[in-house]
Amino acid sequence: MAKTDKKPLVGFFPLTYNLAEVGRAILVARQYVKKGGKAVFFSHGGKYEHLIKDFGYDIVRVPPFYNENIVKDIVSINRGEKRGIPYSESFLRKAVKEEVKAFNKTKIKMVVSFVNYPCSISARSVGIPLIYVTPAPGRFHYKIHDGFENSLTRLIPQFLKVPVYNYLFYSSKKYLKPFNIVANEYGLNSFKSTHEVIDGDFKIGTNFLEFIDIIPNQLELPKKNYVGIILLNSIFSQKFNDKEAKIIDKKIQKHLKRQGKSILLTMGSSGDKKFFLDIINTLNKTEYNVIAVYAKILKKDELPELNDNILLFDFVPAIQDIHKKVDLTIMHGGQGTVYSAAYAGKPIIGFPMNFEQHLNLEKMVGHNVGFLLSRRYFKEKNLLNTISKVFNNYDYYLKNAKALTKKLPPPAGDKKAADKIIELIEKYQEEKTDEP
Numbered sequence: 001m002a003k004t005d006k007k008p009l010v011g012f013f014p015l016t017y018n019l020a021e022v023g024r025a026i027l028v029a030r031q032y033v034k035k036g037g038k039a040v041f042f043s044h045g046g047k048y049e050h051l052i053k054d055f056g057y058d059i060v061r062v063p064p065f066y067n068e069n070i071v072k073d074i075v076s077i078n079r080g081e082k083r084g085i086p087y088s089e090s091f092l093r094k095a096v097k098e099e100v101k102a103f104n105k106t107k108i109k110m111v112v113s114f115v116n117y118p119c120s121i122s123a124r125s126v127g128i129p130l131i132y133v134t135p136a137p138g139r140f141h142y143k144i145h146d147g148f149e150n151s152l153t154r155l156i157p158q159f160l161k162v163p164v165y166n167y168l169f170y171s172s173k174k175y176l177k178p179f180n181i182v183a184n185e186y187g188l189n190s191f192k193s194t195h196e197v198i199d200g201d202f203k204i205g206t207n208f209l210e211f212i213d214i215i216p217n218q219l220e221l222p223k224k225n226y227v228g229i230i231l232l233n234s235i236f237s238q239k240f241n242d243k244e245a246k247i248i249d250k251k252i253q254k255h256l257k258r259q260g261k262s263i264l265l266t267m268g269s270s271g272d273k274k275f276f277l278d279i280i281n282t283l284n285k286t287e288y289n290v291i292a293v294y295a296k297i298l299k300k301d302e303l304p305e306l307n308d309n310i311l312l313f314d315f316v317p318a319i320q321d322i323h324k325k326v327d328l329t330i331m332h333g334g335q336g337t338v339y340s341a342a343y344a345g346k347p348i349i350g351f352p353m354n355f356e357q358h359l360n361l362e363k364m365v366g367h368n369v370g371f372l373l374s375r376r377y378f379k380e381k382n383l384l385n386t387i388s389k390v391f392n393n394y395d396y397y398l399k400n401a402k403a404l405t406k407k408l409p410p411p412a413g414d415k416k417a418a419d420k421i422i423e424l425i426e427k428y429q430e431e432k433t434d435e436p
Helices: 019-034 049-054 068-078 089-106 119-126 158-171 177-185 233-237 242-256 273-283 319-325 335-344 355-366 380-392 394-407 413-434
Strands: 009-014 038-043 059-061 110-114 130-134 202-205 262-266 289-293 310-313 328-331 348-350 370-372
Touching (some): 009 089, 019 038, 019 049, 019 130, 019 233, 019 335, 038 049, 059 089, 089 177, 110 119, 110 413, 119 177, 242 310, 262 319, 273 289, 273 310, 289 319, 319 335, 328 335, 328 380, 335 348, 335 355, 335 394, 355 370, 370 380, 380 394
Parallel strands (some): 009 038, 009 110, 038 059, 110 130, 130 202, 262 328, 289 310, 328 348, 348 370
Protein backbone atom coordinates (compact mmCIF):
# COMPACT_ATOMS: atom_id res chain seq x y z
CA MET A 1 0.00 0.00 0.00
CA ALA A 2 1.39 3.44 -0.87
CA LYS A 3 2.05 5.96 1.91
CA THR A 4 -0.66 8.51 2.53
CA ASP A 5 -0.23 12.24 3.15
CA LYS A 6 -3.06 12.13 5.68
CA LYS A 7 -1.80 12.94 9.16
CA PRO A 8 -4.39 11.98 11.77
CA LEU A 9 -5.17 13.22 15.27
CA VAL A 10 -2.39 12.36 17.72
CA GLY A 11 -2.67 12.59 21.50
CA PHE A 12 0.23 14.12 23.42
CA PHE A 13 0.44 13.12 27.08
CA PRO A 14 3.11 14.85 29.20
CA LEU A 15 3.45 14.99 32.97
CA THR A 16 2.10 18.49 33.40
CA TYR A 17 3.75 18.97 36.79
CA ASN A 18 7.13 18.75 35.02
CA LEU A 19 8.17 21.83 33.04
CA ALA A 20 10.68 20.03 30.80
CA GLU A 21 8.17 17.33 29.79
CA VAL A 22 5.46 19.88 29.03
CA GLY A 23 7.89 22.00 27.02
CA ARG A 24 9.10 19.08 24.90
CA ALA A 25 5.53 17.94 24.26
CA ILE A 26 4.44 21.40 23.11
CA LEU A 27 7.39 21.81 20.75
CA VAL A 28 7.00 18.36 19.18
CA ALA A 29 3.23 18.85 18.81
CA ARG A 30 3.83 22.25 17.19
CA GLN A 31 6.10 20.66 14.59
CA TYR A 32 3.62 17.84 13.98
CA VAL A 33 0.84 20.40 13.37
CA LYS A 34 3.11 22.43 11.05
CA LYS A 35 3.59 19.28 9.00
CA GLY A 36 -0.17 18.88 8.54
CA GLY A 37 -1.11 16.85 11.59
CA LYS A 38 -3.70 17.44 14.31
CA ALA A 39 -2.88 17.40 18.02
CA VAL A 40 -4.77 17.17 21.30
CA PHE A 41 -3.24 17.12 24.78
CA PHE A 42 -4.17 14.97 27.76
CA SER A 43 -3.34 15.86 31.35
CA HIS A 44 -3.65 14.47 34.86
CA GLY A 45 -3.18 18.02 36.12
CA GLY A 46 -0.13 20.01 37.11
CA LYS A 47 1.16 23.54 37.57
CA TYR A 48 2.48 23.79 33.98
CA GLU A 49 -0.76 22.73 32.33
CA HIS A 50 -1.45 26.40 31.52
CA LEU A 51 1.49 26.45 29.07
CA ILE A 52 -0.40 24.07 26.79
CA LYS A 53 -3.34 26.48 26.68
CA ASP A 54 -0.97 29.43 26.20
CA PHE A 55 0.25 27.79 22.98
CA GLY A 56 -3.32 27.27 21.76
CA TYR A 57 -3.82 23.52 22.16
CA ASP A 58 -6.92 21.74 23.44
CA ILE A 59 -6.54 19.85 26.72
CA VAL A 60 -8.56 16.86 27.82
CA ARG A 61 -8.18 16.70 31.62
CA VAL A 62 -8.12 13.11 32.80
CA PRO A 63 -8.73 12.05 36.43
CA PRO A 64 -7.22 11.17 38.83
CA PHE A 65 -5.38 14.47 39.19
CA TYR A 66 -1.94 14.82 40.69
CA ASN A 67 -2.03 16.83 43.88
CA GLU A 68 1.01 18.34 45.60
CA ASN A 69 1.51 15.33 47.88
CA ILE A 70 1.45 12.81 45.01
CA VAL A 71 3.98 14.87 43.02
CA LYS A 72 6.19 15.24 46.09
CA ASP A 73 6.15 11.47 46.66
CA ILE A 74 6.96 10.67 43.02
CA VAL A 75 9.84 13.16 42.96
CA SER A 76 11.23 11.92 46.30
CA ILE A 77 11.09 8.27 45.18
CA ASN A 78 12.74 9.06 41.85
CA ARG A 79 15.53 10.89 43.67
CA GLY A 80 16.10 7.95 46.00
CA GLU A 81 15.10 10.01 49.04
CA LYS A 82 12.08 7.90 49.90
CA ARG A 83 11.04 4.27 49.62
CA GLY A 84 7.72 3.28 48.10
CA ILE A 85 5.84 2.84 44.83
CA PRO A 86 5.26 5.94 42.69
CA TYR A 87 1.92 4.59 41.41
CA SER A 88 -0.37 2.69 43.76
CA GLU A 89 -2.59 -0.04 42.33
CA SER A 90 -5.76 1.99 42.95
CA PHE A 91 -4.34 5.18 41.39
CA LEU A 92 -3.05 3.28 38.37
CA ARG A 93 -6.34 1.42 37.88
CA LYS A 94 -8.33 4.65 37.87
CA ALA A 95 -5.80 6.43 35.64
CA VAL A 96 -5.89 3.66 33.03
CA LYS A 97 -9.70 3.49 33.10
CA GLU A 98 -10.05 7.25 32.53
CA GLU A 99 -7.32 7.36 29.89
CA VAL A 100 -9.04 4.58 27.94
CA LYS A 101 -12.30 6.58 28.01
CA ALA A 102 -10.51 9.75 26.87
CA PHE A 103 -8.67 8.00 24.02
CA ASN A 104 -11.85 6.35 22.76
CA LYS A 105 -13.85 9.59 22.99
CA THR A 106 -11.30 11.69 21.07
CA LYS A 107 -10.61 8.89 18.56
CA ILE A 108 -6.88 9.57 18.49
CA LYS A 109 -4.78 7.28 16.32
CA MET A 110 -1.58 7.38 18.39
CA VAL A 111 -0.41 8.36 21.88
CA VAL A 112 2.87 10.25 22.23
CA SER A 113 3.78 10.01 25.89
CA PHE A 114 6.34 12.09 27.70
CA VAL A 115 6.82 9.62 30.54
CA ASN A 116 3.19 9.28 31.64
CA TYR A 117 3.52 5.65 32.75
CA PRO A 118 -0.19 4.59 32.76
CA CYS A 119 -0.14 5.03 28.95
CA SER A 120 1.81 1.78 28.74
CA ILE A 121 -1.46 0.01 29.62
CA SER A 122 -4.18 2.37 28.39
CA ALA A 123 -2.84 2.83 24.82
CA ARG A 124 -2.37 -0.90 24.32
CA SER A 125 -5.79 -1.73 25.70
CA VAL A 126 -7.34 0.66 23.16
CA GLY A 127 -5.21 -0.84 20.40
CA ILE A 128 -3.36 2.30 19.31
CA PRO A 129 0.42 2.66 19.01
CA LEU A 130 2.33 4.20 21.89
CA ILE A 131 5.43 6.34 21.32
CA TYR A 132 7.60 7.43 24.23
CA VAL A 133 9.77 10.54 23.98
CA THR A 134 12.50 10.38 26.60
CA PRO A 135 15.86 12.06 27.35
CA ALA A 136 17.64 8.69 26.94
CA PRO A 137 20.83 9.79 28.74
CA GLY A 138 22.66 6.47 28.45
CA ARG A 139 24.25 4.29 31.12
CA PHE A 140 26.36 4.77 34.23
CA HIS A 141 30.11 4.90 33.63
CA TYR A 142 32.09 6.70 36.32
CA LYS A 143 30.04 6.22 39.47
CA ILE A 144 26.56 5.56 40.84
CA HIS A 145 24.03 8.31 41.55
CA ASP A 146 24.20 8.96 45.29
CA GLY A 147 20.45 8.45 45.65
CA PHE A 148 21.09 4.74 45.05
CA GLU A 149 23.85 4.57 47.68
CA ASN A 150 23.83 3.81 51.40
CA SER A 151 26.46 3.56 54.14
CA LEU A 152 27.38 0.00 53.10
CA THR A 153 27.44 0.34 49.29
CA ARG A 154 29.61 3.44 49.57
CA LEU A 155 32.42 1.18 50.82
CA ILE A 156 32.41 -0.80 47.53
CA PRO A 157 34.69 0.59 44.78
CA GLN A 158 32.79 2.27 41.94
CA PHE A 159 34.40 0.16 39.21
CA LEU A 160 32.83 -2.93 40.82
CA LYS A 161 29.39 -1.36 41.33
CA VAL A 162 28.85 0.34 37.98
CA PRO A 163 28.40 -2.83 35.82
CA VAL A 164 26.07 -4.32 38.44
CA TYR A 165 23.91 -1.19 38.64
CA ASN A 166 23.71 -0.93 34.85
CA TYR A 167 22.48 -4.52 34.67
CA LEU A 168 20.01 -4.12 37.54
CA PHE A 169 18.63 -0.85 36.22
CA TYR A 170 17.56 -2.34 32.89
CA SER A 171 16.31 -5.65 34.33
CA SER A 172 14.79 -4.42 37.60
CA LYS A 173 11.24 -5.40 38.50
CA LYS A 174 10.93 -2.61 41.08
CA TYR A 175 7.48 -0.92 41.16
CA LEU A 176 6.26 -3.49 38.60
CA LYS A 177 3.58 -5.32 40.61
CA PRO A 178 0.71 -2.77 40.24
CA PHE A 179 1.40 -2.40 36.51
CA ASN A 180 1.14 -6.15 35.90
CA ILE A 181 -1.99 -6.47 38.02
CA VAL A 182 -3.77 -3.74 36.06
CA ALA A 183 -2.37 -4.90 32.68
CA ASN A 184 -3.67 -8.43 33.32
CA GLU A 185 -7.12 -7.02 34.13
CA TYR A 186 -7.19 -5.66 30.57
CA GLY A 187 -6.04 -8.98 29.11
CA LEU A 188 -2.54 -7.68 28.34
CA ASN A 189 0.72 -9.55 28.81
CA SER A 190 2.75 -8.87 31.94
CA PHE A 191 5.73 -6.55 31.77
CA LYS A 192 9.05 -8.33 32.23
CA SER A 193 10.89 -5.38 33.76
CA THR A 194 10.16 -1.91 35.08
CA HIS A 195 12.08 -0.44 32.18
CA GLU A 196 9.72 -2.18 29.73
CA VAL A 197 6.87 -0.06 31.10
CA ILE A 198 8.35 3.00 29.37
CA ASP A 199 9.47 1.29 26.18
CA GLY A 200 6.23 1.77 24.27
CA ASP A 201 5.94 0.48 20.71
CA PHE A 202 8.78 2.82 19.82
CA LYS A 203 11.04 5.01 21.93
CA ILE A 204 12.48 8.31 20.72
CA GLY A 205 15.62 9.57 22.45
CA THR A 206 16.09 13.35 22.67
CA ASN A 207 19.87 13.24 22.74
CA PHE A 208 22.86 13.44 20.39
CA LEU A 209 25.13 10.49 19.77
CA GLU A 210 28.02 12.98 19.70
CA PHE A 211 27.21 13.79 23.32
CA ILE A 212 26.49 10.33 24.73
CA ASP A 213 28.70 8.02 22.73
CA ILE A 214 32.02 9.10 24.25
CA ILE A 215 32.80 5.74 25.85
CA PRO A 216 31.88 2.20 24.68
CA ASN A 217 28.44 0.73 25.38
CA GLN A 218 26.87 3.94 26.66
CA LEU A 219 23.84 4.05 24.38
CA GLU A 220 20.46 3.15 25.83
CA LEU A 221 18.66 2.84 22.48
CA PRO A 222 19.53 1.82 18.91
CA LYS A 223 21.20 4.70 17.08
CA LYS A 224 18.22 5.19 14.73
CA ASN A 225 16.02 6.16 17.72
CA TYR A 226 17.94 9.33 18.62
CA VAL A 227 16.55 12.58 17.24
CA GLY A 228 18.68 15.17 19.04
CA ILE A 229 18.01 17.75 21.70
CA ILE A 230 14.77 19.69 22.17
CA LEU A 231 15.71 23.06 23.69
CA LEU A 232 12.96 24.93 25.51
CA ASN A 233 14.10 28.48 24.74
CA SER A 234 10.94 29.47 22.86
CA ILE A 235 8.77 28.24 25.75
CA PHE A 236 10.34 30.76 28.13
CA SER A 237 10.75 33.64 25.70
CA GLN A 238 6.96 34.05 25.49
CA LYS A 239 6.82 34.78 29.24
CA PHE A 240 8.28 38.27 28.74
CA ASN A 241 7.38 41.23 26.55
CA ASP A 242 10.15 43.21 24.84
CA LYS A 243 10.23 45.91 27.52
CA GLU A 244 10.55 43.40 30.37
CA ALA A 245 13.24 41.45 28.52
CA LYS A 246 15.31 44.60 27.91
CA ILE A 247 15.13 45.67 31.56
CA ILE A 248 16.32 42.25 32.76
CA ASP A 249 19.06 42.11 30.14
CA LYS A 250 20.39 45.54 31.19
CA LYS A 251 20.54 44.45 34.83
CA ILE A 252 22.44 41.30 33.89
CA GLN A 253 24.91 43.11 31.63
CA LYS A 254 25.63 45.71 34.31
CA HIS A 255 26.16 43.00 36.92
CA LEU A 256 28.56 41.01 34.73
CA LYS A 257 30.71 44.09 34.09
CA ARG A 258 31.83 43.96 37.69
CA GLN A 259 35.40 42.88 38.30
CA GLY A 260 36.01 39.18 38.89
CA LYS A 261 34.79 35.79 37.69
CA SER A 262 31.09 35.20 37.03
CA ILE A 263 28.84 32.25 37.79
CA LEU A 264 25.32 31.26 36.71
CA LEU A 265 23.37 29.20 39.26
CA THR A 266 20.36 27.37 37.84
CA MET A 267 18.53 24.27 39.06
CA GLY A 268 15.71 24.36 36.53
CA SER A 269 12.24 23.90 37.96
CA SER A 270 13.01 20.57 39.64
CA GLY A 271 15.59 21.71 42.15
CA ASP A 272 15.33 21.26 45.90
CA LYS A 273 14.62 24.41 47.95
CA LYS A 274 16.97 23.63 50.85
CA PHE A 275 19.77 22.62 48.52
CA PHE A 276 19.37 25.70 46.33
CA LEU A 277 19.63 27.86 49.46
CA ASP A 278 22.70 25.90 50.60
CA ILE A 279 24.48 26.72 47.35
CA ILE A 280 23.41 30.34 47.17
CA ASN A 281 24.43 30.91 50.80
CA THR A 282 27.83 29.41 49.97
CA LEU A 283 28.24 31.71 46.98
CA ASN A 284 27.11 34.64 49.14
CA LYS A 285 30.35 34.25 51.10
CA THR A 286 32.46 34.71 47.96
CA GLU A 287 33.30 37.63 45.69
CA TYR A 288 32.16 35.87 42.50
CA ASN A 289 29.54 37.73 40.46
CA VAL A 290 26.53 35.41 40.50
CA ILE A 291 23.34 35.32 38.43
CA ALA A 292 20.95 32.98 40.25
CA VAL A 293 17.69 31.78 38.65
CA TYR A 294 15.35 30.05 41.10
CA ALA A 295 12.31 29.35 38.84
CA LYS A 296 9.59 27.72 40.99
CA ILE A 297 12.03 26.44 43.63
CA LEU A 298 11.54 29.41 45.96
CA LYS A 299 8.51 31.55 46.75
CA LYS A 300 8.81 35.32 46.98
CA ASP A 301 8.68 35.29 50.79
CA GLU A 302 11.46 32.67 50.93
CA LEU A 303 14.08 34.74 49.13
CA PRO A 304 17.23 35.18 51.25
CA GLU A 305 19.04 38.43 51.95
CA LEU A 306 22.10 38.50 49.71
CA ASN A 307 25.19 40.57 49.14
CA ASP A 308 25.39 42.72 46.02
CA ASN A 309 27.55 40.12 44.24
CA ILE A 310 24.40 38.01 43.67
CA LEU A 311 21.59 38.96 41.29
CA LEU A 312 18.47 36.87 41.82
CA PHE A 313 15.67 36.16 39.29
CA ASP A 314 12.72 33.80 39.16
CA PHE A 315 12.89 33.49 35.37
CA VAL A 316 14.94 35.16 32.64
CA PRO A 317 13.97 35.60 28.95
CA ALA A 318 16.97 33.78 27.43
CA ILE A 319 18.96 31.75 29.92
CA GLN A 320 21.05 30.25 27.10
CA ASP A 321 22.52 33.72 26.53
CA ILE A 322 23.54 33.97 30.19
CA HIS A 323 25.36 30.63 29.91
CA LYS A 324 27.48 32.24 27.19
CA LYS A 325 28.16 35.43 29.17
CA VAL A 326 29.30 33.88 32.46
CA ASP A 327 32.55 32.01 33.14
CA LEU A 328 30.99 28.98 34.88
CA THR A 329 27.56 27.40 35.40
CA ILE A 330 26.52 25.57 38.57
CA MET A 331 23.50 23.42 37.72
CA HIS A 332 21.38 20.37 38.24
CA GLY A 333 21.63 17.90 35.38
CA GLY A 334 18.38 18.45 33.50
CA GLN A 335 18.80 17.83 29.80
CA GLY A 336 17.81 21.33 28.71
CA THR A 337 20.19 22.98 31.17
CA VAL A 338 23.05 20.63 30.32
CA TYR A 339 22.71 21.32 26.60
CA SER A 340 22.33 25.07 27.10
CA ALA A 341 25.70 24.96 28.86
CA ALA A 342 27.17 22.64 26.22
CA TYR A 343 26.16 24.96 23.38
CA ALA A 344 27.52 27.94 25.34
CA GLY A 345 30.99 26.38 25.48
CA LYS A 346 31.59 27.12 29.16
CA PRO A 347 32.70 24.88 32.07
CA ILE A 348 30.17 23.46 34.54
CA ILE A 349 29.77 22.04 38.03
CA GLY A 350 26.76 19.75 38.38
CA PHE A 351 24.67 18.44 41.28
CA PRO A 352 22.25 15.79 39.95
CA MET A 353 18.82 15.44 41.56
CA ASN A 354 18.03 12.01 40.07
CA PHE A 355 19.63 9.23 38.02
CA GLU A 356 18.85 10.81 34.62
CA GLN A 357 20.48 14.08 35.63
CA HIS A 358 23.45 12.15 36.99
CA LEU A 359 23.91 10.43 33.64
CA ASN A 360 23.64 13.72 31.75
CA LEU A 361 26.36 15.18 33.94
CA GLU A 362 28.55 12.11 33.59
CA LYS A 363 28.66 12.79 29.87
CA MET A 364 29.72 16.40 30.53
CA VAL A 365 32.48 15.12 32.80
CA GLY A 366 33.40 12.62 30.06
CA HIS A 367 33.99 15.57 27.74
CA ASN A 368 36.26 17.10 30.44
CA VAL A 369 34.26 20.29 30.83
CA GLY A 370 33.77 20.21 34.59
CA PHE A 371 32.81 18.26 37.69
CA LEU A 372 29.95 16.21 39.12
CA LEU A 373 29.41 16.67 42.87
CA SER A 374 27.06 15.08 45.39
CA ARG A 375 23.90 16.80 46.55
CA ARG A 376 23.23 14.19 49.22
CA TYR A 377 26.69 14.56 50.74
CA PHE A 378 27.04 18.26 50.02
CA LYS A 379 29.79 20.19 51.79
CA GLU A 380 30.35 23.89 51.37
CA LYS A 381 34.10 23.34 51.33
CA ASN A 382 33.88 20.84 48.44
CA LEU A 383 31.94 23.30 46.28
CA LEU A 384 34.35 26.16 46.95
CA ASN A 385 37.37 23.94 46.29
CA THR A 386 35.84 22.71 43.03
CA ILE A 387 35.12 26.24 41.85
CA SER A 388 38.75 27.08 42.57
CA LYS A 389 39.88 24.00 40.59
CA VAL A 390 37.94 25.19 37.56
CA PHE A 391 39.16 28.78 37.73
CA ASN A 392 42.77 27.80 38.51
CA ASN A 393 42.79 25.60 35.38
CA TYR A 394 40.32 27.65 33.41
CA ASP A 395 42.01 27.49 30.01
CA TYR A 396 41.88 23.67 30.10
CA TYR A 397 38.15 23.44 30.91
CA LEU A 398 37.23 26.29 28.59
CA LYS A 399 39.11 24.67 25.69
CA ASN A 400 37.29 21.36 26.25
CA ALA A 401 33.92 23.10 26.58
CA LYS A 402 34.42 24.91 23.27
CA ALA A 403 35.52 21.65 21.63
CA LEU A 404 32.27 20.01 22.78
CA THR A 405 30.23 22.86 21.31
CA LYS A 406 31.83 22.29 17.90
CA LYS A 407 30.94 18.56 18.02
CA LEU A 408 27.22 19.16 18.58
CA PRO A 409 24.79 19.49 15.65
CA PRO A 410 22.20 22.30 15.70
CA PRO A 411 19.23 21.52 18.00
CA ALA A 412 16.36 20.16 15.93
CA GLY A 413 14.97 17.34 18.08
CA ASP A 414 11.40 18.64 17.93
CA LYS A 415 11.38 18.59 14.10
CA LYS A 416 13.02 15.17 13.90
CA ALA A 417 10.69 13.76 16.54
CA ALA A 418 7.68 15.00 14.54
CA ASP A 419 9.12 13.39 11.39
CA LYS A 420 9.61 10.13 13.28
CA ILE A 421 6.02 10.25 14.59
CA ILE A 422 4.71 10.73 11.03
CA GLU A 423 6.88 7.88 9.78
CA LEU A 424 5.70 5.56 12.53
CA ILE A 425 2.01 6.40 12.29
CA GLU A 426 2.10 5.78 8.52
CA LYS A 427 3.79 2.45 9.18
CA TYR A 428 1.15 1.41 11.75
CA GLN A 429 -1.71 2.51 9.47
CA GLU A 430 -0.27 0.43 6.62
CA GLU A 431 0.05 -2.61 8.86
CA LYS A 432 -3.53 -2.21 10.05
CA THR A 433 -4.84 -1.83 6.48
CA ASP A 434 -2.91 -4.92 5.38
CA GLU A 435 -4.35 -7.06 8.18
CA PRO A 436 -6.76 -9.74 6.85
